[in-house]
Amino acid sequence: MRRRSLVGSMIRDEKGSIIVLVAAACLIFTLLFMGVVEYGRWLLIKEQAQTSADAAALAGSVSGIRSIVTLQINDAVKGTFTVTGDERSLIGQGDWTKYCYAYGVFPCSYQITDRRIEYDENRAKKAADIFLAENPTQGKSSIKKVIVHGDKNDPYYPSVVVYVATKLKTMFPNSDVFPDEYNFEVCSQGDTFFKDPSTGKWTKAPPDACWSDLK
Known part of the structure; x- marks a missing residue:
């Protein structure tokens, strides 16, 4: 009788231990599941924020820019001189001919000696804000x-x-x-391509500007 009582007690203790182990395992798996859900959601929102930052940076890099060129004008009457101005008007609209003594009558030509990109900083920042607003994330990004x-x-x-902070x-x-x-935070760099007059090739900035500004 005593032996049966001892065996029964051992079985009850074993069942109790199993219940504790099962409860602990359930808790661990629940925490793991919650962690996977949180991490997956964090990755998704971070990817959304990066996409929004990319759109904002690209918008900023093409909004309100001007290509400024320096032209060496060779005029048969006035000689050789330089003119600097907006490429769209000087070359695109042919305004460089206004600097010639009598274009079409006497020989006159030009050569690009320098080109640079000029940003309208306010318009670039405004464009970045607008495009970020048009590409919202599930988090709160700004x-x-x-x-x-x-x-x-x-x-x-x-x-x-562009640096975008997300909550x-x-x-x-x-x-x-x-x-x-x-x-x-995520960061994105929007580049503006331009044609280098010294090489005649299209070029852009090095792609590692992100975070270097904050060092």
Whole structure:
């Protein structure tokens, strides 16, 4: 009788241990599931934020830009001299001929000696804001900083760099496991292609301007 009682006690203890182990395993798997869901959602929102930043940077790099050229004009009467101005008007609209003594009567030609990209910084930033608003994320995203590399001596000229900050609320608030809110930043560089008169080739800025501005 005593032996049966001892065996029964051992069985009950074993069942109790199994229940504890099962409960612990369920808790662990639940936490793992929550972690996978949170991480997957974070990756998705970060990708959305990156896409929005890319659109904003691209918009900033093409909005309100001007191509400024320096022309060497060779005029049969006035000689050789230089003129600097907007490429669209000087060359595209043929305004360079106005500097010739009598274009069409005496020989007159031009040669591009320099070209640079000039940004309208306010328009670039406004365009970035607009495109970010038109490409919303599931989190709360906003432009933190816009840097315009418009100086020809700048190593990242010509480009516009946009930093986007995003706030994402957790799906499991008050869980004491995950923070109530995630904060992260993404960066994108929008390049402006231009034709280098010294080489005759189309070129753009080095692609590593992101985060270098903040160092």
